[in-house]
Amino acid sequence: MRVPEVEVRDVPEDAYLLDVREQDEWVAGHAPGAVHIPMTEIQARVGEIATDRPIYVVCRVGGRSLQVAAWLNHLGHEAVNVGGGMQAWEYAKRPMVSETGLPPMVA
Structure with missing residues (x-):
């Protein structure tokens, strides 16, 4: 299943942004208004x-978010991977x- 992907500049300001990084990564820096559910907790939550x-869906560079977006799409959600992740977001x-x-x- 191919997962849609957008560059950070194309993420709408009012987007539902799901950050799947670990707690220490989240604490160091994240997008305002993002929802934080670490990849390790995604199935339970x-x-x-x-x-x-x-x-x-965003992570540090795009690998974890790609996996989560694929899984969410498999469940019937409309999920998009944010290419380059938070590194690209910061850049x-x-x-x-x-x-x-x-x-x-x-971090």
């Missing part, structure tokens, strides 16, 4: 994911926040 709109200077009190970064 799939019921928390929006079903009424496309899901843009493109898209908004980021941190939970550490320090400037946000991709």
Whole structure:
């Protein structure tokens, strides 16, 4: 199954952005308004994911998010992989926040 993919610049500002990175990665820096469910918890928490709109899935560089997007599409969701992940997000200077009190970064 081919998974749709978009570049970070094409992710709408009001997108449902699902960040599947681990907790330490999330804390260091993430997109404002993103939903955080680590890939390791996705099966147990799939019921928390929006079903009424496309899901843009992001990780650090795009590998984990590709797997999660493929799985969500298999379940009938409309999931899109964010190519390049949060590294590309940071490089493109898209908004980021941190939970550490320090400037946000991709860990």
